Amino acid sequence: MPHKRHTQFKKPDGGLYSEQLVSTEGFSNVYSLIYHCHPPTAVKKIDEPIDVTPKVVTNKNMQHRCYNGFAVKPENDFIQSRKAVLVNADVHIVLAAPKKSATKYFYKNSDADEVIFVHEGAGVLKSIFGELKFGYGDYIVIPRGTIYQIHFDGPDNRLFIVESFTPIVYPKRYRNDFGQLLEHAPFCERDIRAPKNLETIDKKGDFLVYIKKQGMLYPYHYAYHPFDAIGWDGCHYPYIFSIHDFEPITGRVHQPPPVHQTFEAHNFVICSFVPRMYDYHPKAIPAPYNHSNVDSDEVLYYVDGDFMSRKHVERGMITLHPIGIPHGPHPGTVEKSIGAKETKELAVMVDTFKPLWLTEQAFDIENPDYHKSWL
Ligand SMILES: [Fe+2]
Numbered sequence: 001m002p003h004k005r006h007t008q009f010k011k012p013d014g015g016l017y018s019e020q021l022v023s024t025e026g027f028s029n030v031y032s033l034i035y036h037c038h039p040p041t042a043v044k045k046i047d048e049p050i051d052v053t054p055k056v057v058t059n060k061n062m063q064h065r066c067y068n069g070f071a072v073k074p075e076n077d078f079i080q081s082r083k084a085v086l087v088n089a090d091v092h093i094v095l096a097a098p099k100k101s102a103t104k105y106f107y108k109n110s111d112a113d114e115v116i117f118v119h120e121g122a123g124v125l126k127s128i129f130g131e132l133k134f135g136y137g138d139y140i141v142i143p144r145g146t147i148y149q150i151h152f153d154g155p156d157n158r159l160f161i162v163e164s165f166t167p168i169v170y171p172k173r174y175r176n177d178f179g180q181l182l183e184h185a186p187f188c189e190r191d192i193r194a195p196k197n198l199e200t201i202d203k204k205g206d207f208l209v210y211i212k213k214q215g216m217l218y219p220y221h222y223a224y225h226p227f228d229a230i231g232w233d234g235c236h237y238p239y240i241f242s243i244h245d246f247e248p249i250t251g252r253v254h255q256p257p258p259v260h261q262t263f264e265a266h267n268f269v270i271c272s273f274v275p276r277m278y279d280y281h282p283k284a285i286p287a288p289y290n291h292s293n294v295d296s297d298e299v300l301y302y303v304d305g306d307f308m309s310r311k312h313v314e315r316g317m318i319t320l321h322p323i324g325i326p327h328g329p330h331p332g333t334v335e336k337s338i339g340a341k342e343t344k345e346l347a348v349m350v351d352t353f354k355p356l357w358l359t360e361q362a363f364d365i366e367n368p369d370y371h372k373s374w375l
Contacts, residue, residue: 034235053215066370070316121157130195248276290328305344
């Protein structure tokens with residue numbers, strides 16, 4: 001890296017490296033400076049775009065819903081494997097079971113930051129910033145505009161993907177004025193894994209990048225390999241936070257869901273429910289109370305362990321408890337929870353402040369009688 005930014009940075013052959021500023025909110029928020037072997041602008045051709053807009057069946061839902069996430073069919077291709085189930089203007093919740101690594105093309109989401117929660121499988125996410133090794137329980141956070149390739153170790157992969165149309169950040173109440181995570185936060189900088197092993201691929205050819213924008217995939221052919229950086233610095237890059245590194249906040253009596261909050265964006269939050277000791281007041285009821293979420297749709301994705309407040313829960317299941325009606329523990333589970341010392345549950349929750357719309361893919365995997373399961 002040159003000592004000063006925006007100055008000459010020469011290659012061994014005397015030519016210049018190509019500097020690129022990747023900036024967000026215009027020039028007002030986080031950014032990175034990347035030094036490429038070749039300009040990132042050398043487009044050879046653009047093929048016809050492909051429409052991948054989720055097929056919304058209804059944007060008006062007033063019913064508790066339950067989906068069998070693992071009923072989503074595995075697909076060889078990473079992009080085709082992505083099935084949007086619950087969407088609105090702020091967020092898309094997507095399930096995917098890709099069998100093969102994406103090696104023939106690159107992918108860039110220009111619409112949304114992506115949080116890829118790895119339920120099953122392991123591998124490496126490659127980008128111009130370096131490599132991120134991922135496995136069970138990792139949240140891979142990929143800021144929009146990042147060209148990446150996902151490589152899997154094997155064919156059995158289950159991903160729960162959140163596409164956020166505004167930046168994914170840590171909760172504001174856990175950050176000081178300089179952005180550092182505070183002492184009472186359930187995780188800290190040491191838990192965040194940044195890209196490593198930067199490999200500079202200086203190659204000329206035809207490199208296909210599927211760029212997603214406004215629900216369309218634009219097949220761009222570039223003349224140089226997208227991972228041609230010799231170096232970069234800055235605060236805009238993909239990273240990983242593992243759900244297993246989330247330190248649960250517990251209390252004498254039932255703690256509200258915000259103690260599980262991990263990320264936030266405009267109009268929604270992502271929370272992590274992890275194994276933890278139960279409430280320790282002598283008369284505590286560990287199971288949650290009935291709850292009328294007056295102004296958020298609550299989505300719970302069940303990962304592992306047993307789920308104390310629900311019956312018949314399987315791994316990969318999604319429940320949606322919408323704005324407008326109360327939800328609560330299933331009959332018998334409140335009494336059963338009394339005296340329990342700990343839970344092994346692992347789940348990811350997405351609470352949206354605007355109603356979610358249900359897609360064709362959601363109806364395909366729905367358990368239709370769930371709304372009567374409290375009888
Ligand atoms: Fe709730």
